[in-house]
Amino acid sequence: MSKRILVVLSEYGYWGEELVGPLEAFDARDYRTTFITPNGKRAHALPPSLDSEYLDPPLGRSVTSRDMARRARALDDSSRLDNPLSLAEMVPERPYYSALNHLRELEEYHRGLAGATGELLSAFDALMIVGGSGPIVDLANNERLHELVLAFAAAGRPILAECYGVATLAFARDWESRRSLLWGKHVTGHPKEYDYKDGTGFLGVDFNMGPPPYPLEYILRDATGPDGRFHGNVGKETSVVVDFPFVTARSTPDSTLAGELLIEVLENGLTRYGW
Template sequence: MSKRILVVLSEFGYWGEELVGPVDALDAQGYRITFATPTGKRARALPPSLDADYIDPPLGRSVTTRDMARRARELDESSRLDNPLSLQDLIPERPYYSSLNHLRELEDYHRRLASGVGDLIAGFDALVIVGGSGPIVDLANNERLHEVVLAFAAADKPILAECYGVAVLAFARDLETRASLLWGKHVTGHPKEYDYKDGTGFIGVNFNMGPPPYPLEYILRDATGPDGAFHGNVGKETSVIVDFPYLTARSTPDSVPAGELLVQVLENGLRRYGW
């Protein structure tokens, strides 16, 4: 039976190549891909990611080839991204501790949560969180997505996160222990050197955040602890780390090898790569 992959996209903009890379590798294997967004709104690519002439400020060069810009635009404009699943519909919202009937509401929450994540775990073999600046807004601290990540990790199913999507792994925590899922793990992600000083942008809002609101590298260094590590691999063309069940990709050019490595994890049992 063909494997099924759940791909989560931000509604505030994903980076084109960071979707194309995994999708191409998964399509080549004949895997079935289902897309999801936080509220079921159709995702769109960040305009700079479709422009081969756009100069990435930290790197001082274009990071998108003309061929990749074309492929990303074709995928972004295709019907494949229409009608994504809604995490809001699938996963309940944890009640506030200050709610009047908190105990009963929390019991109901756990009943509905078990059903929602149980269906996802039964239906999918892997989870992919696509990067770009959009995830900063609606994925990084999305408690519904955190519950999905926790469930995939508990089921020992692979989770690929790219760029600022890696923040989801750092923030997805069991609220009983508050311990990081990445403690003792090796990961990569957007390093400090790759962060914009100005111009971090999003789709759907007329707002220039300036630099990112948090340096992902610092968060990942803290989250992995003394027995794990963050690997920025600055100065190397690509950076992808596999420390099962997590696969982490640093930025745009890492999306193609990340997709290929996810296939290796699913087909050949790869559990460690990149350090």
Template sequence: MSRTILIVLSEFGYWGEELVGPLAAFDRQGYQSVIATPTGKRAHALPPSLDPGYVDPPLGRSVTTPEVAVEARRVDESNRLDDPLSLADWIPERPYNSADGYLRKVEAYYRELGRVADDIARYDALVIVGGSGPIVDLANNGRVHDLVLAFVRAGKPILAECYGIACLAFARDWEDRASILWGKHVTGHCKEYDYKDGTGFFGVDFNMGPPPYPLEYILRDATGPDGRYHGNVGKETSVIVDYPFVTARSTPDSYPAGEKLVEVLESGLRRYGW
């Protein structure tokens, strides 16, 4: 069965392995992968993610093998990432309450969202690739939130990696503001693996120092008392499936996360890793 996967990338840098890991699984299955970015700009890999000699400070070792570095560079320099879909052109932006003619504008917003719900019928799953870039233009992007909610309402699976998982925690219906992760089991970048210094972004000469938010704390709160965050500190990989969500902690989880999403689609996998 031919399937199509929508992959959202940050315009401020994605981690190479976190794209090529899922892509490898999708290509093997013969899936079509469609790339989207917030404003339609071409995405690029974060330079450290293409360097097998780069030592990850919290882990004290390289997290990119020479083989993955070659594949990530090949994909990053190919035409696969050219001409991405623009979320800004596709998904409406919710108007400010202070906008002139607010009621008419919000009615138009909901009409356009209905068309987005129809549009995603062509996609079988959504992937949000991680890295530090999503901190800037995906995590608190209302259009990304509406896209996530459309997939959730359609009962379609979503794979999110690393800091891309923040999009799931923040994607909430404006009526009740309830977390879509409430009662779910997820993984994500744990506090022990966060940088103390050096968080950077593609195309910006700016060292943020540590990440601006500890993703682990956000996920612990978002899942509530009946769900759970799984850091799996010390374990080489951490992938959790709690349908419709597939979450991957960080770089080494990218390949197994892609394989688990394929199992979700092809074999009906609904729970894994907890």
């Protein structure tokens, strides 16, 4: 039976190649892909990711080939990303502790959560979180997405996260222990050397944040703890790390390899790569 992948996209912009690379690898295997966004709004690519002339400031060169810009624009202009699922509609929200009937609401929350995650686990074999600057806004600290990540990890289902999407894994934590799921794991992600000093942008808002609001490398170093490790692989063309159930990718050039390695996890039981 064809594998089924649930693909999480930010409503504030995804990086074109970071969707196209894995998606084309999945399509080549006839995998079925379904898209989901925080509120069910249609996701769009960040404009710089569709521009082969755009020079990435930290790297001092274009990171998007003309062919990739064409493929990413074709996908973004197509109807394939229309009508995504909505996390807000499918996964309940934990009540505030100040709720008047907190205990009953919390019981109802756990019942609803078990049903929602059970339904999604029965429908999908793996989860993918696409990168770009958008995930900083609506994926990294999205508690509904955290619950989905926790459920997939507990069920032994692989999770691929790219670039700033990896922050979601660092912040997904058991409510009691508060320890990151990445504790003791080996991961990669956007290193400090790759961060912008200015110009971090998002779709739908007229706001230049300047540098990213948090250095992802530092978060991942803390989240993995003394027995895990962050691998920046700065100076190497690609950086993808598999430490089951997680597949993490550093940035744009790693997208296709990340998709191929998720396929290796699903088809051949790969559990370790890149460390």
